[in-house]
Amino acid sequence: xxxxxxxxxxxxxxxxxxxxxxxxxxxxxxxxxxxxxxxxxxxxxxxxxxxxxxxxxxxxxxxxxxxxxxxxxxxxxxxxxxxxxxxxxxxxxxxxxxxxxxxxxxxxxxxxxxxxxxxxxxxxxxxxxxxxxxxxxxxxxxxxxxxxxxxxxxxxxxxxxxxxxxxxxxxxxxxxxxxxxxxxxxxxxxxxxxxxxxxxxxxxxxxxxxxxxxxxxxxxxxxxxxxxxxxxxxxxxxxxxxxxxxxxxxxxxxxxxxxxxxxxxxx
Numbered sequence: 001x002x003x004x005x006x007x008x009x010x011x012x013x014x015x016x017x018x019x020x021x022x023x024x025x026x027x028x029x030x031x032x033x034x035x036x037x038x039x040x041x042x043x044x045x046x047x048x049x050x051x052x053x054x055x056x057x058x059x060x061x062x063x064x065x066x067x068x069x070x071x072x073x074x075x076x077x078x079x080x081x082x083x084x085x086x087x088x089x090x091x092x093x094x095x096x097x098x099x100x101x102x103x104x105x106x107x108x109x110x111x112x113x114x115x116x117x118x119x120x121x122x123x124x125x126x127x128x129x130x131x132x133x134x135x136x137x138x139x140x141x142x143x144x145x146x147x148x149x150x151x152x153x154x155x156x157x158x159x160x161x162x163x164x165x166x167x168x169x170x171x172x173x174x175x176x177x178x179x180x181x182x183x184x185x186x187x188x189x190x191x192x193x194x195x196x197x198x199x200x201x202x203x204x205x206x207x208x209x210x211x212x213x214x215x216x217x218x219x220x221x222x223x224x225x226x227x228x229x230x231x232x233x234x235x236x237x238x239x240x241x242x243x244x245x246x247x248x249x250x251x252x253x254x255x256x257x258x259x260x261x262x263x264x265x266x267x
Contacts (some may be wrong), residue, residue, distance in 0.1 A: 001145055003264050004033065005034070005075035005076055005101070005222050006033070006034060006036060006072060006074055007033040007034065007036070007075065007076045007077070008036045008037070008076070008078070008100070008161060008213045009021055009025065009028070009035065009036070009037050009078045009080065009217060010037075010038045010061075010065065010080065010082070010091060011024060011040060011044050011075065011079070011080030011081050011108075011213070012039065012040050012041035012042070012043045012053070012117070013039060014043060014046050014210070015047050016253055017046070017183065017211040018047060018175070018257065018258025018259070019045075019210035019212075019213045019258070019260065020210075020213060021138065022025060022257070023259075024080065024213055024262065025037060026127070026261035026262070027213075027214050027221060027227040027239075028159065028217060028220075029221055029259050029261075030239070031162055031218055031239065032221070032263055032266065036068060036074070038061060038064040038065050038068060039061075039064065040055075040061050040083055040087050041053050041054060041055045041056055041083050041215050042054040042242075043081075044086040045097060046255065047209055047252060047253030047254065047256055047257055047258075048253070048255035048256075049255065053117065055083045055084055055085060055087070056085035056087070057087070058084070058090030058091075059090065060089040060137050061087050061091060061092050062094050062137065065090075065091065065094045065216055066094055066098075068097045069225075069265070070267055074100045074101055075101040075224045076101070076102055076104075076220045076221065076223055077100050077135070077215045078104045078219075078220035079103065079116070079130075080106050080216070081108040081117050081124070083118060083122070083123040084118075084122050085116060085119065085122065085124075085125035088122055088126050088129060090178060092129040092133055095133050096155065096239075097213070098213075101223075101224060102135040102136070102138045102220070102223050103133060103134045103136075104135065104138065104217075105138070105216075105234065106138045106139075106212055106213060106215075107131075107137060107139050107147065108122075108140075108159075108213075108267050109146055113150075113194050123146060127147055131147075131170040134192070135171040135172060135229075136171060136172040136173070136174060136216065136219065137166065137175070138173075138174045138212070138216045138219070139166070140176045140179060140212065141153050141159070141177065141178075141179040141180070141223050142177070142179065144163075144166060146174055147166065147169075148162060148166065152179070154180070156180070156186055156188075156197075157210070159187060160178075160195065160267050162175060162193075163188045163190045166190070167193075168192045172189070172190055172191040173188075173189070173190040174187055174188070174219070174233055175189075175190070176189045176215075178185065182257075183201065183202060184198055184200060184201055184202060185199065185201075185202050186199045187199075187200075187237070189230060189233055191228070195231055198221050198234065198237060200237055200241050201241070203241060205244055206256055207244075207247035207248060207252075207257035207258060207259065208247070208257060209259070210258050211244070214243060214259055215237065215240050216260065218235075218236035218240060219232050221236075226256075235238075239264075242260075242264065244259050245263070246260035246263035247259045247260050249263075253255065
């Protein structure tokens, strides 16, 4: 690997530019990684919500991925919206075949608007076929509950039980506690059998579109140059906090606007 890692995002589109492939590529660039992309779905979306999803089939997604890997060495991978069991199984098959860098999975299931982005029958495929191949997954509390088939956690104590349960299914877990109340947002990182509590102040802004995509992409971009998962996650959380604090400097759309991916670079 050179000093500039090559990062891959496997995810859906977002025409408004705040989430999905758009957010991932912006985040990679902002953090000094060269971005490549495999598209899983074309999403009709703006800052007010998702109107429709055109899902690509597994063979098309796998074809993009194999063709890319035939030519380009990938140092790190972020996986976002997959949509169907067909696509999940196709991505998992290629990851078993080919050597890539660490894999970060953001298990995108439901949009903020309430539109379901992962078929209900695909949850088991995600849990059994893809998660065991991933080095870190980054679910929020509703996603963790969906993956485990339990009620959503309402306390950090309940989060602790769920992060261990998720850890039995995959390499490592960053369980995001943003849905809990409080002046600070507390995440739990399970890595190497150890749980670390990571807290950050809540940022008062309605422009939060793409926060999950951005955080997981930032972790993927930073991990190859970090001494382990914890420093990569801490640095990614610091970057996201800055992107949220500067989000109101942008004026994109009439709904929940995007975070400011280039807050460190733009004057």
